Amino acid sequence: MAASTTLWDWRGGDLVIVDHCEVGETALEAADSFLVSDGRALALALHRERFAETAIERGFSDRSALDEFWQAGLDAIPRDGRWFPRFELVTSRDAPLLRFRLRTAPDLTESVVVATAADDPRRVPHLKGPDLAALSRLRQEAQRAGAQEAVILDDGRVSDGATTALLWWRGDTLFTPPLVLPRVDSVAARTVRGVAAALRVPVDEEAVAPAELEGATLWAVNALHGIRAVTSWVDGPALAQDPARTAAWRARLTALARPF
Template structure:
């Protein structure tokens, strides 16, 4: 029994040490850094070395951060549907599966997409490899099962600001997903419309996005979130 407890403790410690966080920082400010700190948990660094000018995309780890220049931001997203289901081992913790997700994104980009869709062996959609995914149907916004979806700081900030109703949890299967309007939520790109899917090498145009036909609503939400941005060191 003691050996099993020691092994479990060691595994938990390893899991904690591989946590990461990342988000857009503009002129030393960020959207809801408190949510990132809370999701990460113990060991989150102070970020006192944050650059005060320019746009940055830090990789935050236990004990410090690597300050990387922010890549070019996008306003629309193309998602690639891989032939195999979600490979993550720790879907509710950001970091331990980072290499797997990086490989998926690279493969998605090789197919002309921005990111990869994650779905279960049962065909139920989880989220994107590097973003939350919200669908819109007759009942309003919906997203994948809670036990497979990483908590999205961007989504939570949006809901708490009163800019979107809280999405309900739903089992949306691949075939249905391709017929629904969808938005991605990323701490780097903000909210972006899904405009295309790439399935088995073929481009599938996304459903007519009446929720945001010209990116005006996603752009407005992003702008409103940035209006309330605070110093990245804020707790």
């Protein structure tokens, strides 16, 4: 299927299709995306709550409108094929506007190469939406360095990816960057940690510089690709690979997807 996007605005309690040419300049205040495969998605309730909390923090106080908008967007998603919809709150002409993008999903990958970001351009690091344009630029810089993803550091310590959350294994313990670091609360990472808890796998936090991940098995996780093995870090540490564990945990996440 060729990549395509259909755009709707929420007007008067309904989704109204908008011609892309009619869309003026806007500021993105909140955004949430997830993979839909043949009418099934993972952790939809968490995505819905994160979007609502972000929108409310950014000044949209009508929770009932947010709930109606979310449901209307879900109803607009076909129940066959793979999709990557995005729910948005934007500011248009100084007024808030709810917007829904129905996008065909891009090709999915199971591995990724990363590079260290030169800086941290985030203004509101704990929210998903306002910094997406800046994070996209980080990712483009990583691509020019031969990677597909940028790793953001906080005072020299691994914090987050431009479009992913980072988790790593040392032996049989799963590690995450310190949860107090300012970053988006990744639904994918929360789900992986939940699977670990169900399996009684130890989970711990660790503040590490990139060099301290030498020999660890590093995962980049997000709502589109799920778990991806980081196979290489440009000018960074040499990483271990555990294909069997990665495949098993990818399968566990896939099994958690539910129809909606």
